[in-house]
Amino acid sequence: MILPLEREDLKVIGYNLRNICYLVAALLFLPIAVAVVCGEFDTVPYFLIGSAIGIILGCILSFSLYTKREMELKHAIVMAALAWLIAPLLASIPIWLANATASYIDASFESISGFTGTGLTLAVDIDHLPHSINFLRHFLQFAGDGIGIIVISLSILGRTEMGSVLAFKGEAKEIGIRPSIVRTSRIIIGIAVTFLVIGTVLFTAAGIREGLDFGTSVFDGLNHSMTAYATGGFSTHSQSLLYYQSIWFEVVAMVLMIMGALNFNLHYAVLGGKRREILKNIEVRLLLFGLVTSGLLISTNLLFANMYPTTEALFRKGVFHAVSAQTTTGFQTVYPFHFMLMWPVFSMVLLSIAMIIGGCANSTSGGIKMVRIGVLLKSLGREIKRALLPRSAVMTGTFHNIDDIPLTDKIVRSAALMAMSYLILFSVGAVITAAYGYSLEDSMFETASALGNVGLSCGITSPSMPAGLKVMYMFLMWAGRLEIIAVLVLFGFVIFGLRKGVRR
Amino acid sequence: MKKIALFFLVFLFLLTPGIAEAESGRELIENSASFNDKQVTLQGEVIGVMIRGDSALVNLFDNGVAIGVWCRAEDARKISVIGDYRHVGDTVLVIGTFHMACPEHGGDLDIHADNFTVTAIGRELDRSTSLSLLTLSVTFVASAIFVVFFLRRIRKEKEKIVPWPFQ
Numbered sequence: 077m078i079l080p081l082e083r084e085d086l087k088v089i090g091y092n093l094r095n096i097c098y099l100v101a102a103l104l105f106l107p108i109a110v111a112v113v114c115g116e117f118d119t120v121p122y123f124l125i126g127s128a129i130g131i132i133l134g135c136i137l138s139f140s141l142y143t144k145r146e147m148e149l150k151h152a153i154v155m156a157a158l159a160w161l162i163a164p165l166l167a168s169i170p171i172w173l174a175n176a177t178a179s180y181i182d183a184s185f186e187s188i189s190g191f192t193g194t195g196l197t198l199a200v201d202i203d204h205l206p207h208s209i210n211f212l213r214h215f216l217q218f219a220g221d222g223i224g225i226i227v228i229s230l231s232i233l234g235r236t237e238m239g240s241v242l243a244f245k246g247e248a249k250e251i252g253i254r255p256s257i258v259r260t261s262r263i264i265i266g267i268a269v270t271f272l273v274i275g276t277v278l279f280t281a282a283g284i285r286e287g288l289d290f291g292t293s294v295f296d297g298l299n300h301s302m303t304a305y306a307t308g309g310f311s312t313h314s315q316s317l318l319y320y321q322s323i324w325f326e327v328v329a330m331v332l333m334i335m336g337a338l339n340f341n342l343h344y345a346v347l348g349g350k351r352r353e354i355l356k357n358i359e360v361r362l363l364l365f366g367l368v369t370s371g372l373l374i375s376t377n378l379l380f381a382n383m384y385p386t387t388e389a390l391f392r393k394g395v396f397h398a399v400s401a402q403t404t405t406g407f408q409t410v411y412p413f414h415f416m417l418m419w420p421v422f423s424m425v426l427l428s429i430a431m432i433i434g435g436c437a438n439s440t441s442g443g444i445k446m447v448r449i450g451v452l453l454k455s456l457g458r459e460i461k462r463a464l465l466p467r468s469a470v471m472t473g474t475f476h477n478i479d480d481i482p483l484t485d486k487i488v489r490s491a492a493l494m495a496m497s498y499l500i501l502f503s504v505g506a507v508i509t510a511a512y513g514y515s516l517e518d519s520m521f522e523t524a525s526a527l528g529n530v531g532l533s534c535g536i537t538s539p540s541m542p543a544g545l546k547v548m549y550m551f552l553m554w555a556g557r558l559e560i561i562a563v564l565v566l567f568g569f570v571i572f573g574l575r576k577g578v579r580r
Numbered sequence: 581m582k583k584i585a586l587f588f589l590v591f592l593f594l595l596t597p598g599i600a601e602a603e604s605g606r607e608l609i610e611n612s613a614s615f616n617d618k619q620v621t622l623q624g625e626v627i628g629v630m631i632r633g634d635s636a637l638v639n640l641f642d643n644g645v646a647i648g649v650w651c652r653a654e655d656a657r658k659i660s661v662i663g664d665y666r667h668v669g670d671t672v673l674v675i676g677t678f679h680m681a682c683p684e685h686g687g688d689l690d691i692h693a694d695n696f697t698v699t700a701i702g703r704e705l706d707r708s709t710s711l712s713l714l715t716l717s718v719t720f721v722a723s724a725i726f727v728v729f730f731l732r733r734i735r736k737e738k739e740k741i742v743p744w745p746f747q
Contacts, residue, residue, distance in 0.1 A: 116665065118709040121717035128720035132727050139731045173713070203627045203641055206665045287630030287637070313639075315646050319628060321637055321688045389687025409688065411609050411645070418613065418680075 081573045088151045089158065090141035094134040095229045096159040100166040101130030103219055104212075107170070111208035119174060119208045126169035133166070150565065156226060157558055157566040163225050164188040167216055174209045176200065178539045181546055186213065188550050192557035193221025193440060195309025195406035195531020196549065198539050202314040207295060210312050214299040217308030221529065221557070222268050222336070222440050227261045267343050268305060275301030275332045282324035300325075304332035307441045309406025309531030318409040326392060329407055330399045337363060337403035337435030339447075341478050358454075358475045359436040359446040363402070366446070370430045371398035374423045381420045394423075397532070401430040404441040406531020415534035416518055424517050427532065431524040432502060442529030442556050444498050447477055448491035455488040497560045502527050505552050512542055526552040602673065605642035612680040612689065620678040622647065622691060623699065626669035629656050637690075640672060649674050650685070651693040661702025671700035 104127040111119045147155065164187035172183035182198040189196050190213050199205065199213070219228060276297045283293030296312050303310045313319035317326060335343075342360065345353045354360055375394030384390050393410060400407045408415075415424065434443015458473050465471070473483035481487070502523055509519035514536055522536040526549040537549065555563045602623040608615055624640030624647070636656030638649045641663060651674070663669025676693035679685075684692075 116707070118707045121709065121713045124717040125720045128717070128724035131724040132720075135724075135727045135731050139734070201644075203639075203646060204663060204665055287632050313628070313646070314641075315639070315648075318648070318688060319639055319646070320630070321648050321685055321690065323686060384681045384687040385683040386687065389681060389683070392686045392688075393681075411689065413609055414612065414689075417610075 081569070081576065084143060084145055085151060087141040087143040088145050088147055089155045090137050091143050092147060092151070092155050093158060093162060094137040094141075096163050096225060097130045097134030097137065097166065099225060099229045100163050101127040101134065103215070104130065104167065104170065106215060107208040107212040110211040111206070114207040116206045116208050119170075119206045122170035122173040123208070123212075125173060126166060129169060130166045133162075150569065153562045153565045154569050157562040159225060160191065160554055160558060163220070164191045164216075167191065167212070170212060171199075171209060174206060176205055176209050181543060182539055185546050185550050187216065188553050189531070190214075190216030190308070190310065191220030191225070192529045192553045193217050193306050193308040193404075193442065194526060194529045194553045194556075195303070196526060196533055196537045196553070197310065197531075198537065198546070200539060202312070211295075211299065213310050214302045214308070214312070217306040217310055218268070218272065218302035220306075221308055222272075222302065222306030223265055227264050263344060264340050267340060267347075271305045271332065271335055272298075272301050275305055275328065278328045278331075279325065282322060282328055283320075285324060286320055286322045288320075300329065301332065304329045304405065304407070305336040305440065307333055307336040307403050307405040307435065307439075307529075309400070311407065315411075316408045318411070323388075323392060326396050326409065329405075330396065333399055333403040333405045333407070334363075334367070336405070337439050337441040339436040339438045339477075341438060342436070345478055353478065356476050358450040358477050362446045362450050363436060366402050366430060366433060367399055370402060370426050371395035374398050374426050377420050377423045377426070381423075383418065383420070397427060398430060401427040401530060401532055402433070402435065404431060404434045404443050404528050404530045406525065406533075408532055412533045412535035412537075415521070415532070416536075421517050424521050424534070428517075428520050428524040431521075431528040431530045431532065432498070434528050442527075444495050448495055450475055450477075451483065451487055451491040452495060454483055455491075458483065494559060494561065497564070498527070498556075501552065501555060501560060505548060508548055509536065509545060512545055522549075523552065527556040529553060529556050605640070605645040605647050607643075608647060608678060609645050609689075612678075615678045616680040618678055619675065619694070620691060621673070621675050622649070623671060623673045625663045626659050626661070626672055626702070627663045629659055629662055631656055638672065640674065641669075648688065648690045649676065649693050649696075650690055651676075651696045655693070655696040658696075658698050660698075661704075663702060665705075666707055667702055667704055669702045670698050671702070673697045673699045 104123045108120055108123045111117065111123070165184060167190070168180070168183040168187035171177060171186050172180045176199050177183045177186055178198070178200055185198045195217070202210070219225065276294070279297030279300050280293045283297055284290065288296065299312050302308070311317065311319070317329060339359055342353060342357055371394055374397065375390045378384055378394050379390055384393055396409060432443055433449055434445055435441025437445040437447040454473055454475050458471055462471050474480045475483055505523035505527060506516070506519045509523055510516050518534045518536060521534050524530070525532045536545070602621040603615070605622065605624060608620060608622065622640060622642060624642030626638055627641045627646055628639035630637045631653045634653050636651055636653045638651055638656055638659065639646050640649055659670050659672070661667050661670050674691060674693045675695040676691045678691050680689055681687040682690045
């Protein structure tokens with residue numbers, strides 16, 4: 077039986093949201109530093125206003141909803157779901173004030189796309205945006221999707237109580253690197269920062285080699301490193317990586333995208349000396365299989381469609397976009413319009429499937445996740461075996477994901493439930509998009525991109541798209557980042573509260 | 581008869597424009613297949629220059645889209661201002677061959693310039709801070725500081741614990 081909602085429940089949630097407000101307020105100070113370094117003093121007020129609103133909101137929540145009660149699972153999940161709405165709404169203030177988008181709804185879209193690591197953009201004239209605003213867009217992806225806002229807040233606040241652990245799970249991260257949740261959070265940040273530094277150095281070297289000046293190489297390198305590792309996909313240029321027309325940029329991006337799509341636990345295990353884990357891990361095997369298969373099939377399809385004239389071109393277009401889709405990053409070296417009008421439908425469908433499946437669990441990527449696909453495939457194999465063996469035979473099974481994990485019915489049910497919810501949401505999103513007059517394959521592509529937090533676009537996402545679609549894609553990005561369950565719990569919480577009322 | 585022929589030739593000459601009318605960047609992207617391997621004219625603002633040996637990649641921005649143009653390095657060196665937040669880049673007129681998927685450059689969409697002319701020099705934009713926005717930001721920051729200290733004071737008075745940010 078579900079206990080009726082109490083006023084105290086709302087207080088627990090609201091009170092714990094204050095830290096997210098303070099965190100966003102603090103995060104907005106980094107772009108101020110960029111503005112000062114780049115001499116863009118006129119943009120400083122945008123961030124100050126956003127930061128001040130975050131502090132005021134945090135203080136109001138902290139004062140008016142003060143409670144000593146500990147968070148329970150339901151509070152933590154609802155808090156995580158709301159945190160992923162409040163943080164983007166606060167961070168969208170500077171984007172809106174800087175006129176980087178045509179309206180506040182577009183700024184919110186941009187911010188949600190940033191925090192969730194999607195990369196679909198409604199920014200107007202990216203090539204002429206202030207460096208500070210461009211940095212903010214990329215930094216949101218690194219902080220939001222590359223690390224996780226709750227992970228950062230836990231790491232800074234150093235809180236170890238049960239509520240923090242639950243909130244951590246609410247953010248769709250179930251990582252057991254270390255027994256202490258704070259230590260785990262700090263390790264996640266450490267891994268992210270390590271890849272950020274490596275990526276920045278590599279992108280900067282590529283930039284200098286390809287003829288960019290040092291300052292632009294560093295700035296673009298830092299930003300692309302943040303979004304490549306975070307499998308976010310924002311770029312400092314409207315052409316995305318096509319701006320550079322460089323295989324070096326594409327290779328560095330592919331390496332970082334794949335690193336970002338790997339499980340944090342795997343990174344930690346490999347760094348700790350367990351190198352054989354790379355070969356044994358079910359997620360790595362499936363990810364590599366997915367990348368190779370989709371890359372080969374798309375390249376072959378493009379070859380038969382006579383789209384690209386050389387082997388290098390087929391590799392750079394086919395394999396690069398397969399990696400970008402599978403890791404749910406969204407960098408592209410093709411104009412969105414070309415996806416829509418020129419790419420063969422088969423390649424578009426393959427990219428959509430790759431976006432739906434996504435990368436590894438507990439990584440920066442989105443989608444259903446490889447571990448769930450692995451569990452479902454193993455379970456399918458077990459069912460087939462069960463049908464062939466005598467009734468008296470006892471079936472057991474395990475899969476290897478850092479440890480050998482028994483394939484229990486509970487795990488299979490959980491994976492199936494998530495995959496089913498995901499596919500239902502995807503179907504509804506694609507049908508609604510198609511109802512706006514877009515072709516079904518384009519609708520599937522763009523919906524898979526939004527829900528999987530990918531960011532590849534076939535041109536549907538633009539400032540001129542219908543407002544209803546903008547809102548729906550914002551919802552899909554948010555639900556996809558939280559792996560749907562947290563959103564369903566939030567809805568259940570609201571509906572239950574409305575039906576039964578809130579007790580004092 | 582000669583006079584009529586001469587008049588006809590002069591009339592034809594007057595009808596022919598001096599240079600082909602430039603295509604818009606968006607037109608080139610949206611109708612790439614019909615422009616493929618054909619000579620096109622594009623005029624746009626320079627938003628990026630990358631010199632690579634004897635050639636250079638110049639990104640031109642026109643009508644909301646940017647297109648990469650490959651030209652000689654010495655042409656690219658004529659560019660003095662690159663467009664960004666603080667600058668309007670040089671305007672360049674390019675006549676060249678459009679490639680929907682360039683065989684020479686990894687299948688990327690580009691234009692290989694035969695003729696590259698800087699038609700207008702870019703300029704720096706006035707990006708001074710808006711006074712009203714500055715006032716608004718100061719007001720918000722002052723309000724935030726006031727709220728923090730006001731609530732702390734109430735906390736002390738009521739002996740309630742209102743946690744300080746990040747405690």
